[in-house]
Amino acid sequence: MLRSLLLFAFGISLAWNASAQTIIDCGSGRYDSELFPDVTVQSDVIYGSNVDANGQTLQLKMDIYQPDGDTAAYRPAIVMVHGGSFIAGSKLDNDVVEICTRFAKRGYVCASIDYRIGIPFPIAEANAVRAVYRAVQDMKAAVRFFRQDAATANTYRIDPDIIFGGGSSAGAFTALHLAYLDDPAELPSQIDTVALGGMEGNSGNPGYSSEIKAVVNLCGALGNKTWIHPGDEPLCSMHGTVDNTVPYGTDMIYLAGIFPIMIVDGSYPVAEQANLVGLDNTMYTYFGADHVPYAIDAAYLDTTIRFVSNFLYRQLGCTPADPEPLANTFPTTGIQDQQKADWSIFPNPAAGRFQWQNLPAEAASFRLVDPQGRVVINSREFRDRAVDLSGLPAGMYFIRLMNEKEQEIGQKVLILLGK
Incomplete structure (x- = not known):
């Protein structure tokens, strides 16, 4: 009887291990x-x-x-x-x-x-x-x-x-x-x-x-x-x-x-x-x-x-x-990636506004992010114009360029000077 119980328990153990063990194909x-x-x-x-x-x-x-x-x-x-x-x-x-x-x-x-x-x-x-x-x-x-x-x-x-x-x-x-x-x-x-x-x-x-x-x-x-x-x-x-x-x-x-x-x-x-x-x-x-x-x-x-x-x-x-x-x-x-990396902003540090230079064609929007990760500007209307920073406190900000899929394609640091 004991032998039968042991065999039964052993069989249950094998079944449990087999079910718990993953087989990777x-x-x-x-x-x-x-x-x-x-x-x-x-x-x-x-x-x-x-x-x-x-x-x-x-x-x-x-x-x-x-x-x-x-x-x-x-x-x-x-x-x-x-x-x-x-x-x-x-x-x-x-x-x-x-x-x-x-x-x-x-x-x-x-x-x-x-x-x-x-x-x-x-x-x-x-x-x-x-x-x-x-x-x-x-x-x-x-x-x-x-x-x-x-x-x-x-x-x-x-x-x-x-x-x-x-x-x-x-x-x-x-x-x-x-x-x-x-x-x-x-x-x-x-x-x-x-x-x-x-x-x-x-x-x-x-x-x-x-x-x-x-x-x-x-x-x-x-x-x-x-x-x-x-x-x-x-x-x-x-x-x-x-x-x-x-x-x-x-x-x-x-x-x-x-x-x-x-x-x-x-x-x-x-x-x-x-x-x-x-x-x-x-x-x-x-x-x-x-x-x-x-x-x-x-x-x-x-x-x-x-x-x-x-x-x-x-x-x-x-x-x-x-x-x-x-x-x-x-x-x-590649040339395309070099062009993507060469965009810039000026002046930097800035005293109230900045402008773009060599924006990549796929840039659809930009976000200005403060050091706490808060988006303070999110705009799709930014090409061929200066970005107004009035009303923002002095400090460091991060400019994130985004494509149409809202994926980041570039980032720059902006230093905003006090008035």
Whole structure:
């Protein structure tokens, strides 16, 4: 009788393990190539809410990209975070939109998330550190959102054990800190965990894990590379050697290239530390490239997608068809992209108004954003005319050019002088 009960229990255990264990299909090109020609996007999905730097409660939203017509019961997910120096940017930024689209075509479910942005004046290390921490808490809520969905409605058919986290620029900061700043003893002194909601935060979906399976770091940095320890999450990094926004090595980071914030470890020392502690990690260097080159150059984007795709494919337990690292060679930036980068404003600093020079043809609107992330001017009537700044307080502002799809195509810093 006891033997029969043991066999029955063993059979139940096997059945449970088989049902709980996800089977990743590496065949037919899924996850390794763009198997699906079309993608569906569910926009403005609310994944949480929290109070921003100005004390205002914000709904936190994401756009979810899925392969059209996919019938797989379990899919790996990617949570992608946009850049913008923690003061600007959105889930509609062209680089994260393109990355999510391309990976959804490979069979992933990819979410581009908005998060709380804004750094209160004065622009200093303490306020910047808190801005990063708020973003990390929001990203954690987004990860928990998918685990909660998998355990309840299962709308997105996510494998809760395979959620990757990644980002571009400030978004890469966010993903790196989510993964590696996980010890309360290592938290920077500027972070009041009680006031900000603890390690997990209170942005939503409590009771579920916010851990990610691996990190995709595109031109980001970490406050301290020694936060990376043996057994931490696998890491994929890509970074340019002449990045003037986020350092490739260990250096001071400047907000918008003006305000010194703090010393950070860029992708190269982060990768060195990952190697030192024995993490599964890989790094690709954009030799001679500035910040986020994939955002304006199709060749860099193709290389980025391919390199990250191979890394994620290996994390799924699959063997890429092209497992060798790509050669670090790139074409020069195209004429069209050079023209896009050459637009300017004058005078700067300005004393009440500014004018445009060499606006790109695709510029459909512009936004003037203050350091707290508030849009103070949003206009489509701006070509061939000066922009009136009267009524605005002196200080630093950010000019964001947008295309017809409301995607950012360029950003400049404006200094407004007092009267």
